[in-house]
Amino acid sequence: MIAMTDFHKEKADEALDILNTRGADALLLFPGADIGYYTGFSIGPSERLAAALIPFSGNPVLVVNQLEAELRGQKSWITDVDLWLEHEDPVEILAENFERLDLEDAVVAINEDAPWGWINRLIERLPKLFFVDATSYMSQIRMVKSQQELDWMRMACAITDKALEVGFGNLHTGLTERELAGILTSEIRSNGGGAGFVGVLFGERAALPHGRPGERELEPGDCVLVDLGTNVHGYSSDLTRTVFYGKPSTREAELYALVNEANQIAYKAVRPGVSCGELDSIARKVIDNGGCGEYFIHRLGHGIGLQVHERPYIVQGNELELEAGMTFTIEPGIYIVGEIGIRVEDTVVCTAGGCERLTRLTRELTFYPIKD
Template identity: 35%
Template sequence: MNQSAPSPFTAADYRARMDRAALTASAAGLAGLLVSPGPDLVWLTGYRPTAMTERLTLLVLPVAGDPVLVVPKLECADAVKAPGAPSLDLRDWTDGVDPYGLVSPLVDAAGTFGVSDSTWALHLLALQGELPRAGFRALTEALPMLRAVKDEAELARLTAAGAAADATFEEIKKVAFAGRREADVAADLDRLLREFGHEQVDFTVVGSGPNGADPHHEADDRVIQHGDTVVLDFGGLMYGYGSDTTRTVQVGDPGEEVRRVHAVVREAQQAGFEAVRPGAACQDVDRAARRVIEDAGYGEYFIHRTGHGIGTTTHEPPYMIEGEQQELVPGMCFSIEPGVYLPGRFGVRIEDIVTVTQNGGVRLNNTDHGLTVVG
């Protein structure tokens, strides 16, 4: 693959995100956001601190006023290098000092705050003690669409990540499957994703034979046999944005039932894709895919939602599931991944990342949906 790295996000980009987040929070009736280390902090500031669960790092983003980053003093040198740091007022604290007391003067003590999902209970409970009149809501519940609609620069990164995952699949088809452990093939997937540009690999599911009936099977020492159906689900981060794709391959000639199940899943995946359009509800994508599988008699074996959002993490809102009435908006990106899992026998799943455009959906994964035969 020959592609140049995208231009880094600028301080102005991060400030625009923080401003937009504050406006969105105000419209939702929140007094502000409290954001701890995790994907929300990375998206808002570009800062990815060292994971220290016991020390408080917190972005305080009020709906009125400037954003403040409360950070341990020993982390300050890294925090000031973050791309979004020029827009932040850094308040450091040293060990032995109560950091939660730094937060209370910065916020409306009686307001309700959106709190990032990744906030440790240790810190949230301490903040509740410091702000007894305040209310707290998880960001996924309070502002589920905060990161859901991607701009052109984000879409470019997701497109590159999808292309790298596609290139990985084209190469993995060439390796030997029969006689090798699932863990060996998973290691090949990890290596290829990195060779094609991923800086982080999040998962490499290799589910062969009966293990394929476990949607999130961890590749193990099972030796792949001739005649096995193998589910391959893999992805990670490239330029800070996610990839996630699934294809099902067959070691040797597939039998009639495998062909039939695969054809049903392929039709369901296509039906879900065709349901993508601005104004449709997320649940419409799930319903379209699920209807095909139910009509074919395999409804009880489709045991998960049809899709999930993707961005700075590989799983985030919106979710393609019954009951989710959030409307699809151009710029949203999510998976469409129906599957059928026959316990003790085999599984089949086909997954693409799709983005919403004014004219419908566009796939970011474009490898063949057919049942690929491998050696």
């Protein structure tokens, strides 16, 4: 297994090579997924400036507040950590590092995490700096996962599968959405999963794609939609299943079969060279042909890795072609307001020969007995 310091260094070198051919002299990263990916430093969002300055030639430096002194002990290929004190101007400290590295008039690549308040102040201090948006190039590198990254995602998905199976086993009349969310969260934590997310919706509330768990109590005949994820070493999982509390009606079973078919057909269509937009259209056609196209109101899926939602986005019009190692979700859904919502979501990886599901929980129509 490659040492993580080597992994981060290799990825940073890859980014620098791409950016340098496009005229950039340095890369400036602020807190977000990219700073961890390219440096190995774990830095959360804060009102205090934190930035990694990585020149094409010269020694990189991490500029952070003295409260983050513990970062010096983190495993990173960047060994120079410049701590600024509370009474100091952090922009001045960052500017001095630009000057020390002879980057006063450099072309500097930044990404979408860059806070423009800090960038504008840095420009005031060093007016010859020129900033370019490198988000697309840097995201392209992150889209293709290494074997180690995939192993971590498999672990996260396995924890999620198990937690949801346990959660569904606790269904009983009167259980609230929030109570089920608590059971799921506890199960994930007990199995080593990191902070993630949980969405639980019963009955007609399942028609809210981004609804949050509330005090709605489970009643016989309800559908139960759960959207669940965790992370291992920062790498995420994302799983949605819809089950029924009591035997579903014929209409409910037909709607579920339609959504599940769209999931399966899209899964079988995944292979290198297929565009993201084409994959969305393949699944959407299934829902359309079933007479429910108007109720499929979101894209088919999204990339996943260090962030739950990241590139590539599996949406109509996206001409980006899939490559082996890209991880994303397949999540067709039908949402009929005031009646029902059904979604079947898996985290998958495009392989050289097709596709692998990283989430493995059954997708078969499932209903649980009524328990008072």
